[in-house]
Amino acid sequence: MLLYNVRIALKSLRRNPVLTAVIIGGIALGICASTTFTTVRHMFARDPLPGKSDKLFYVRMDNWDPHTPYPAQQGNSAATIPPQISYRDAMALMRSNLPLRQSAAFGAMMTVYPDPRVARPSSEAVRLCFSDFFTMFDVPFAYGGPWDHRADAKGEQVVVLDDAMNQKLFGGANSVGKRVRIEDRVFTVVGVLKPWRPFIRLYDLNGNFVAEPEPVYVPFSLTPAMKIRTSGNSDGWKSAGNTFEDFLNSDVDWVQFWVELRSPADAAQYHRFVDGYVLEEKKHGRFERPLANRVTSLYDLMNEFGVITPQVTAMAAISVLFLAICALNLTGLLLGKFLARAPEVSVRRALGATRIDVFLQHITECELVGLAGGIIGMLLSIGAMRLIGKLITATSVIALDGEMILAALFLSLGAGLLAGLYPAWRICSVQPAVQLKI
Amino acid sequence: MLRMKNIRKIYRTELVETHALEDFSLNVDAGEFVAIMGPSGSGKTTFLNVAGLLDVFDGGVYELDDKDVSRLSDREMSHIRNQKIGFIFQSFNLIPDLDLFDNVDVPLRYRGLPAGERKTRIEKAAEMVGLSSRLHHLPSQMSGGQQQRVAIARVLAADPKLILADEPTGNLDSLMAREIMDLLDEINQRGTTIVMVTHSPECAARASREIHLFDGRVIDVDRPPALFGGALKSAK
Secondary structure (H helix, E strand, C coil): CHHHHHHHHHHHHHHCHHHHHHHHHHHHHHHHHHHHHHHHHHHHHCCCCCCCCCCEEEEECCCCCCCCCCCCECCECCCCCCCCEEHHHHHHHCCCCCCCEEEEEEEEEEEEECCCCCCCCEEEEEEEECCHHHHHCCCCEEEECCCCHHHHHHCCCEEEECHHHHHHHHCCCCCCCCEEEECCEEEEEEEEECCCCCCCCCCCCCCCCCCCCCCEEEEHHHHHHHCCCCCCCCECCCCCCCCHHHHHHCCCEEEEEEEECCCHHHHHHHHHHHHHHHHHHHCCCCCCCCCCCEEEEHHHHHHHCCCCCHHHHHHHHHHHHHHHHHHHHHHHHHHHHHHCCHHHHHHHHHCCCCHHHHHHHHHHHHHHHHHHHHHHHHHHHHHHHHHHHHHHCCCCCCCCCHHHHHHHHHHHHHHHHHHHHHHHHHHHCCCHHHHCCC | CEEEEEEEEEEECCCCEEEEEEEEEEEECCCCEEEEECCCCCCHHHHHHHHCCCCCCCEEEEEECCEECCCCCHHHHHHHHHHHEEEECCCCCCCCCCCHHHHHHHHHHHHCCCHHHHHHHHHHHHHHCCCHHHCCCCHHHCCHHHHHHHHHHHHHHHCCCEEEEECCCCCCCHHHHHHHHHHHHHHHHCCCEEEEECCCHHHHHCCCEEEEEECCEEEECCCCCCCHHHHHHHHC
16 A cells, blocks of 8 residues: 555646645755754764774873963863873873873974975974874774884884875875985885874864874874974963973973773773872972863763864754754645645545545655655755865865764654644545535 | 435534434335435435445434444444445546546555456456546546546446445436446446436436435435425425
8 A cells, every 4th residue: 555655646746846846845955954964963973983982091180270270161161171281291101001002192283395306395284193093093004004112112213194195295105115304304104094084083182173184193202302392282381491301391281192991990090090190299299289180081072072062962953943844834835735635535535545544645645755855955965064064174074874864864754744744634534525526 | 235214414503503314214225226316405415425424424323234334433434435335426536647547446445455356357347338448548538428437437346235326427418328327227237236316307217216305304215206395295
């Protein structure tokens, strides 16, 4: 009977193409808005690193002014400790052997000198990190791999390039072993990444987390030797001294620190370790504020740093409401269309159709309209998402995935049902004797 | 086949009650061909609506095919309409979007018959009404007489025990009307009970019995009254 109802519904929809187009257009508009905004929310709410989000932890310590707490971020009253730690504390934590993996990291701008025949020197975003960084964040390699721990320890001049930078410097060939000048030093390429575009820059939520990952990666341990300063935020409440060495030994916070821990028990143990470190430092006159260290999982950190802002959630909710309004507005059109068909329905009732048969026939028509509107709405939302993606960042990562396509189809069917429920109920309640001249 | 006893049907508005059927009793035996006649407002339409389970009534007992159908659910009434009753309307009442095949198919669909059996029934019915070559014509592509034959084919395919026909020749010329009446005769010869409302004495003459209604009552079951005055007297 379902196929029969579908066939009858298609005939009915073809009978008045303009009205059909208006109804489908209304639902398409609602689906476009709701799919776009729910997808944006969905993209930022999903697990950025499945299987690891609860194993990667971000470490923070409160080394701020004993008299005034670190200022709360707008819209994030919870962040009352500095979002990064100092270089000296990062280096101290790196000496621990508790984590499975660990990496201090920061971003900097450095000048890369390609072969002059290929391109001109350019200032590039560089991430300084430890070799564990690549494994911790599942960074995919096309050629070679991360540098080893020895390179970390010795501050070797090795570099990992991303796919685009390798394309620019070496035409996309396997460049492992080749050399490239960065600032005044020559680096050896040890790895080239596959195209890698996580939907958020999950390892640096403190900055512009929708930005693309850096194209160049070099060992963190080169920082003092090359006197590399961060291109991100530096937070300090007292003088950082005059020299670069003073800056490294100061309480200015500019380094992000990540650890990979096997279990919640390990996380608790590591938290105790950090507390122990701070208590020890307190004896030397540092960390004068109350103990407030945080060892936060990646997933919790996303919430804390406002990756999913309440505004995004509100927009998603409003867009679904908009779809409901679109559907309800179509109720009048469908009611008129269905009631005009009362004589035909009465004939069907006389020939044996039950009220439920009539109801299902008309709901099928509504659902077909909903599906058609849904498909068109989804196509429109792909365009809308590209536009929104472009507004947020240079390369869009907002796209429909299987889950959102299913959600959009579900919303389409829901909109069709909402629009058609009352008209279908009205038409199935028509008394055949009133309509039939028998 | 059809037994109505003391049926009462009242149409109510805020201001007035109209007694469309009052103390209405009628028996129609299986295989009969009965013509129902009467002036406008005599209750013919209401009778057919009640007889066809298209409308409920306020009192009395109605038995169809030895089953009391006085108080049934919508599903049960729909089932009986589908299985036991066939309708032939004055204005044909074909579904304009559907071709002959699909129009005849409608009651069979609601009966849930398999596709093969439906196809056989439809083709056989179309052949009986002489429209085998027009299976995929839309109603708008057919004459009035042909459309009424499609409506008859729809009844034939469903093979009901009782046919309720309302002025089946009312919208047709005399030649077409004769063809339709011939078809109804033929169907009745095969044992199907027919109750036909008509204003036409010629059509009524083809029936085995005439029943005359006036003011919602049966006034004469054997022969037409000469005058309504006489009818009124006999009713009283």
